[in-house]
């Protein structure tokens with residue numbers, strides 16, 4: 001069946017959300033990669049409505065700014081004072097040209113409602129030629145909800161709010177979700193007739209149903225068995241409940257699509273994340289904000305990826321990555337921190353206690369241990385020795401370092417930017433490199449070692465160190481082939497030392 005294209009969806013989001021006890025408007029609280037209202041807008045978008053209007057009130061500036069960014073096609077309408085759901089819908093319609101066809105109403109705080117359910121609602125509404133079709137659910141505990149009153153023929157006679165209901169009406173377990181499809185005319189006519197003659201002194205949208213029926217229209221319900229789709233968020237306990245359920249659904253969908261999830265209960269995946277087939281998510285993994293994990297990649301345990309691309313077959317272990325790109329077959333962690341602009345080529349490695357920011361690390365290059373790589377461009381096949389620091393900040397401005405292909409940076413090297421280390425160059429361990437290194441050169445920038453012979457036995461006499469030194473001296477005297485005092489290898493060459501270079 002052709003998906004129906006309604007004239008408009010009106011999303012109600014003007015309420016205060018007092019029970020959140022938050023300085024953030026309720027509908028802007030995040031949930032699995034979108035705000036609450038972002039979920040409502042995404043579900044509405046699935047209907048491809050001609051108009052999508054969100055009614056804002058409390059926190060309107062923040063909500064409007066958020067919507068302008070999240071979905072610039074959304075129109076906002078202001079409801080200055082919250083005079084009731086009927087008044088809110090009227091405010092929404094005022095922001096639109098006169099409508100014909102179907103108008104859908106939803107809430108900004110019901111995040112699990114799916115586009116599929118909305119489509120089913122619109123289809124039932126149009127198929128049966130209804131004036132109003134309301135989405136309902138059967139709840140074990142209907143307390144607080146409007147109750148659905150059925151006519152003898154099984155259609156809907158009306159909705160009564162709990163506060164206005166008789167004891168008998170309160171025994172009804174079928175509740176109003178607050179989500180409806182209306183024909184534009186029935187909605188407009190009903191809204192014009194609403195009164196505040198009720199327990200809360202509000203203009204109830206729910207009264208439109210009985211009014212439409214009295215005017216000769218057919219009013220019916222679509223009952224959903226999935227009560228989560230009608231659940232609103234009023235406080236942070238409900239927010240957590242709904243978050244767990246939405247996450248469960250998202251993680252389950254990825255498992256059905258071929259992803260191994262070792263511990264679904266501790267795996268959190270935002271709705272806008274993509275995970276490739278045969279990827280493995282170990283326990284305690286968060287995949288957030290548009291992260292993409294490639295086929296066969298292994299992520300976790302204990303890893304957070306935010307806006308990060310992980311290539312096929314790559315591994316990220318016990319790490320935190322934001323705005324990073326990890327190339328095919330690359331390895332990250334354990335205990336690495338990739339910040340925005342960290343780009344690792346195929347087969348590259350960023351190891352333990354390494355932080356990378358705004359830097360490209362070429363294919364097959366390795367930064368295995370204890371390093372900071374900031375604002376650098378590293379070529380292919382390079383090895384950055386343990387405890388190297390790319391000194392990118394002079395206290396005023398950030399500067400870049402370029403390291404060529406197959407460079408070997410010695411351990412504990414300070415590369416003071418701006419700096420270029422040419423292809424195939426080496427740096428000596430412990431160097432502070434402040435000048436460009438030509439291709440193939442060895443840069444040495446450190447004090448030459450001086451040994452003061454016999455110092456410990458003279459100045460620390462009686463200490464365990466002095467005793468050990470004495471024994472070594474006496475043994476050396478007995479063994480003619482023993483190590484020369486001073487330990488320098490023949491020829492007095494500089495030893496370079498790039499610890500971490502030989503990685504298994």
Ligand code: UD1
Nearest residue numbers: 012013014015082083084085088107145146176177178204
């Ligand atoms: C409403 C329904 C009730 C239904 C329940 C489902 C009415 C009269 N009652 O009750 O039948 O079972 O939802 O959750 O419609 N809002 C505005 N402006 C207003 C009033 C509300 O934007 O003036 C928005 C709120 O921000 C919220 C939604 O509409 O997102 C529902 O409002 P709320 O006050 O929670 O309605 P209920 O009394 O719970």
Ligand code: CA
Nearest residue numbers: 178232233234
């Ligand atoms: Ca409510």
